[in-house]
Amino acid sequence: MNVAARILFVIVAVGTVSVVVTRAQSSTAPAVRHADAEERKRLAARVAQHEAEWNQKAAEDFPQDSWSQRDAFHNLESGFVNDVAKGAGVGMEDVFRGVDEDLHEHPSKNRNADVVPCKPRPVFD
Amino acid sequence: MLARYASHLSFRLAVFALLAAALVWPILPDAARINEFRDVHHLFLYEKSAIDTIRHFHELPLWNPYYCGGFDAVGAPQTRFVSPTLLLGLWFGAERAEILTVFFFVIIGMEGTYRWLRLRTPDPAAAFLVAPIFALSGQFAVAYFRGWIQFYGFELAPWILYGITLAARRRVAGVAIASIAFAIMVGFAGLFATPLLAVAGVMEGLRSLFAQPRNERRRSLLMLVATASFMLTIAFVRLWPVAETLLSAPRIMAGAPGHLPRALLASLAAQLVLKDGNTDIDGSFFVGSAFLVIAGLGAQSKKGLGVLALVFICLWLAAGYSPIISGFALLRRVPMFSAVRYPERFLWPAMLFASELAAYGVNRLPLQAPSKRWRQAARVILTGALAWTVWTEIDAWKRIETGRTTGVVSDEFSTDFHQARGNRWRTVHFESIGLGSLGCYETHRLAQSRLLRGDLPQEEYLAPNDAAAGTVKRVAWSPNHITVHTSLTKPARVLVNQNWAPGWQSTVGQVQNHEGLLSVDVPEGEHDVTLGFRAWSTMGGAAVTLSALLGLGFLLIRGRHKGKLFAPAHRVGTALAILGPWVIAGAAYASSPDPKWPIPGQTNPNGTPALVPVAEEASITAPKIGATYDVPIVVEAASVVGPDPHNSLALELYLRRTGTVARSTTMFVHFERRKDQGPIPKEKEGFRNADHQIVGGSFFLSDMPEGRLVHDAFGTHLGKGASGIWDVWVAFGHVSGNKGRERLVSPGTSVESEKRVRIGTVVLP
Numbered sequence: 001m002n003v004a005a006r007i008l009f010v011i012v013a014v015g016t017v018s019v020v021v022t023r024a025q026s027s028t029a030p031a032v033r034h035a036d037a038e039e040r041k042r043l044a045a046r047v048a049q050h051e052a053e054w055n056q057k058a059a060e061d062f063p064q065d066s067w068s069q070r071d072a073f074h075n076l077e078s079g080f081v082n083d084v085a086k087g088a089g090v091g092m093e094d095v096f097r098g099v100d101e102d103l104h105e106h107p108s109k110n111r112n113a114d115v116v117p118c119k120p121r122p123v124f125d
Numbered sequence: 126m127l128a129r130y131a132s133h134l135s136f137r138l139a140v141f142a143l144l145a146a147a148l149v150w151p152i153l154p155d156a157a158r159i160n161e162f163r164d165v166h167h168l169f170l171y172e173k174s175a176i177d178t179i180r181h182f183h184e185l186p187l188w189n190p191y192y193c194g195g196f197d198a199v200g201a202p203q204t205r206f207v208s209p210t211l212l213l214g215l216w217f218g219a220e221r222a223e224i225l226t227v228f229f230f231v232i233i234g235m236e237g238t239y240r241w242l243r244l245r246t247p248d249p250a251a252a253f254l255v256a257p258i259f260a261l262s263g264q265f266a267v268a269y270f271r272g273w274i275q276f277y278g279f280e281l282a283p284w285i286l287y288g289i290t291l292a293a294r295r296r297v298a299g300v301a302i303a304s305i306a307f308a309i310m311v312g313f314a315g316l317f318a319t320p321l322l323a324v325a326g327v328m329e330g331l332r333s334l335f336a337q338p339r340n341e342r343r344r345s346l347l348m349l350v351a352t353a354s355f356m357l358t359i360a361f362v363r364l365w366p367v368a369e370t371l372l373s374a375p376r377i378m379a380g381a382p383g384h385l386p387r388a389l390l391a392s393l394a395a396q397l398v399l400k401d402g403n404t405d406i407d408g409s410f411f412v413g414s415a416f417l418v419i420a421g422l423g424a425q426s427k428k429g430l431g432v433l434a435l436v437f438i439c440l441w442l443a444a445g446y447s448p449i450i451s452g453f454a455l456l457r458r459v460p461m462f463s464a465v466r467y468p469e470r471f472l473w474p475a476m477l478f479a480s481e482l483a484a485y486g487v488n489r490l491p492l493q494a495p496s497k498r499w500r501q502a503a504r505v506i507l508t509g510a511l512a513w514t515v516w517t518e519i520d521a522w523k524r525i526e527t528g529r530t531t532g533v534v535s536d537e538f539s540t541d542f543h544q545a546r547g548n549r550w551r552t553v554h555f556e557s558i559g560l561g562s563l564g565c566y567e568t569h570r571l572a573q574s575r576l577l578r579g580d581l582p583q584e585e586y587l588a589p590n591d592a593a594a595g596t597v598k599r600v601a602w603s604p605n606h607i608t609v610h611t612s613l614t615k616p617a618r619v620l621v622n623q624n625w626a627p628g629w630q631s632t633v634g635q636v637q638n639h640e641g642l643l644s645v646d647v648p649e650g651e652h653d654v655t656l657g658f659r660a661w662s663t664m665g666g667a668a669v670t671l672s673a674l675l676g677l678g679f680l681l682i683r684g685r686h687k688g689k690l691f692a693p694a695h696r697v698g699t700a701l702a703i704l705g706p707w708v709i710a711g712a713a714y715a716s717s718p719d720p721k722w723p724i725p726g727q728t729n730p731n732g733t734p735a736l737v738p739v740a741e742e743a744s745i746t747a748p749k750i751g752a753t754y755d756v757p758i759v760v761e762a763a764s765v766v767g768p769d770p771h772n773s774l775a776l777e778l779y780l781r782r783t784g785t786v787a788r789s790t791t792m793f794v795h796f797e798r799r800k801d802q803g804p805i806p807k808e809k810e811g812f813r814n815a816d817h818q819i820v821g822g823s824f825f826l827s828d829m830p831e832g833r834l835v836h837d838a839f840g841t842h843l844g845k846g847a848s849g850i851w852d853v854w855v856a857f858g859h860v861s862g863n864k865g866r867e868r869l870v871s872p873g874t875s876v877e878s879e880k881r882v883r884i885g886t887v888v889l890p
Contacts, residue, residue: 063773063840065730078550
């Protein structure tokens with residue numbers, strides 16, 4: 001293979017890498033509206049309304065398994081927060097921030113602000 | 126003509142880059158978005174927080190406070206930043222770096238496969254045509270879909286095999302290639318792929334060794350030993366911290382997964398599609414049927430038959446527990462392989478070895494044609510079949526990846542920090558706003574203090590007993606360093622709302638492990654106390670890695686200038702270069718100032734101890750049974766409490782292992798409604814089981830300490846149970862092999878039915 005062909009292939013390789021990198025770099029995430037403190041409070045209140053029901057469902061699904069119950073609670077919370085954020089047109093960060101602010105303003109023993117140490121169920125494959 | 130071009134690196138890189146570009150092209154416009162698949166949340170967080178720690182705090186990402194209350198980031202098996210790909214993240218950001226990492230790894234995988242195939246394939250065109258198949262195969266598509274970017278480290282597998290073969294051929298460059306590729310793979314979170322690679326590496330090493338002239342085999346063996354040594358020592362910066370983590374909290378595996386030949390074939394040749402938002406085993410290792418046929422045809426020679434044997438060994442392992450004699454089960458008995466999961470992943474090395482067969486096929490089949498014309502036709506057909514395979518692989522990748530659910534993470538970043546209740550299913554949405562997620566999941570039991578809280582007024586505070594001693598105020602915070610100002614009228618303990626781990630030090634007072642919480646005992650008076658994290662395992666591991674790199678560099682230079690490394694004149698220098706890092710490792714380990722992890726208590730999922738202290742055995746309150754099984758296990762006592770308002774039962778069993786028990790042993794727990802109570806309504810049920818192999822979610826029945834009383838507490842939900850009297854029965858058997866129930870020697874004080882013993886009776890409303 002002659003030198004010109006080699007140079008051509010090097011240009012193709014470098015050019016391809018450049019195009020891929022440029023295309024990735026030019027990708028932008030859609031801007032998300034931020035909720036103010038008042039709106040975050042309202043969003044957090046919607047989450048808090050459902051917590052007792054999620055706890056009950058988790059207790060039914062995973063009796064005698066503390067970590068799994070907590071994890072199931074978070075799974076239910078996760079889906080709801082996603083829906084709430086989408087509905088309000090804000091990022092999930094704002095809903096979670098609202099929940100966090102709510103928990104700090106009104107600490108309560110019943111709102112799962114404590115920790116059940118991570119003890120995943122044995123991994124079945 | 127293709128052979129002439131294929132032998133040139135510039136041509137190959139151009140083609141491989143174009144193929145990789147075709148693969149990632151449809152995803153590039155979404156490069157700034159994140160994958161919302163559940164596993165991504167903690168895996169992506171590990172990478173993003175490492176990048177943010179460097180970018181915003183100008184520190185190495187040694188400690189990750191953003192998840193689970195904090196942990197040693199280098200010691201976490203699934204963090205992937207200890208590799209050169211971190212530079213992509215720093216340059217392009219965590220989101221965009223993911224797809225670029227995939228792009229570059231795919232090119233590297235193709236080039237590595239080409240080089241490895243060329244070692245045994247005389248025709249560069251054959252190696253070139255086959256090389257992309259492995260690098261584009263279905264499991265890489267599955268990995269990207271699920272956010273398992275770390276699996277792309279497996280693209281380095283052909284490089285490792287390439288290096289091993291070169292080393293067996295006594296070329297010192299092989300030692301360097303294998304060991305550096307392995308270190309990158311391990312740094313890129315390839316820990317769980319390492320056992321697979323160990324099997325493939327041993328097979329490759331042995332066949333390469335026996336391919337050498339008899340009088341050179343001793344030197345080849347020494348080169349392979351040197352390779353293995355450098356593989357371990359160069360990766361030491363990662364291996365030591367991870368070993369420390371996993372030894373303190375092992376991953377518990379269960380089950381007896383197995384695949385019939387038809388399922389394995391489907392995973393290689395069926396179309397990869399999404400079902401219920403996830404991928405299935407069908408097509409999950411897609412390489413296409415044309416490739417399999419060409420590989421099969423390539424096995425028609427003595428050389429090919431040897432490689433075919435390697436493929437079959439891998440397929441045998443991939444079949445898991447399905448064969449009568451299970452290679453996978455045997456492998457799991459070896460400690461290093463005890464936590465290997467998903468046997469089908471052995472299809473990865475199987476595909477690599479099959480690539481060699483396919484290259485033989487592309488090279489040899491046309492030569493068997495009767496005329497030049499037929500030979501050309503055969504070449505066109507084979508090239509077309511492989512090109513079609515590559516196209517279908519790229520198509521499958523696109524189809525799967527465009528089905529991902531993507532989201533957006535806030536581009537703000539807060540350098541302030543406190544722990545929040547969090548949510549592991551969405552954990553990536555917490556870090557950027559300066560919150561740590563206490564909601565936590567990992568595949569191994571991660572040490573988390575029960576004292577962590579997500580609603581504290583301040584993250585650093587005085588222990589309750591010392592609350593009146595003064596005040597604590599945060600002065601500065603970064604992931605690795607926390608500075609507080611203490612104003613104390615007497616010595617007091619300051620608690621930090623993060624986990625303790627070996628490696629935390631303080632400029633004032635003494636760091637303490639306060640029920641798993643990071644804390645420091647501070648003397649009275651005014652102090653600025655800075656807590657810093659620097660694990661000795663990482664520092665010591667880095668020293669070993671550095672010395673190994675220096676040793677390897679020395680051998681590379683010496684090998685180039687003086688030839689044989691193990692010639693009598695060079696032996697001492699070579700031995701020093703190889704053994705030096707191990708001496709440093711030993712010295713570093715022996716001089717470690719860090720305390721060890723406390724031995725974790727074995728607990729049931731409800732938090733109760735799984736082992737009864739000998740002194741307390743007599744005081745257990747559950748009704749005594751004393752049923753003896755042939756296994757040999759004795760059910761000493763049991764209680765069944767409930768149903769509670771959720772219609773759930775709480776069960777407690779007290780078991781004692783009295784001899785050797787097979788690992789496959791499982792406990793059958795049957796809940797049966799008595800038959801003389803009339804029919805069961807249509808939507809209700811009269812039977813349920815809670816069979817399990819792992820006691821207390823902590824250890825296998827076979828691993829129960831012999832002679833000790835083990836407490837197994839668990840629950841079951843009988844929400845669909847028909848009303849009436851239900852009996853609870855226990856028996857033992859095996860999870861594989863359908864061997865039925867083990868013999869019940871004596872039911873003790875209880876009742877027997879079908880080799881089962883009754884441990885309780887309840888009434889469902």
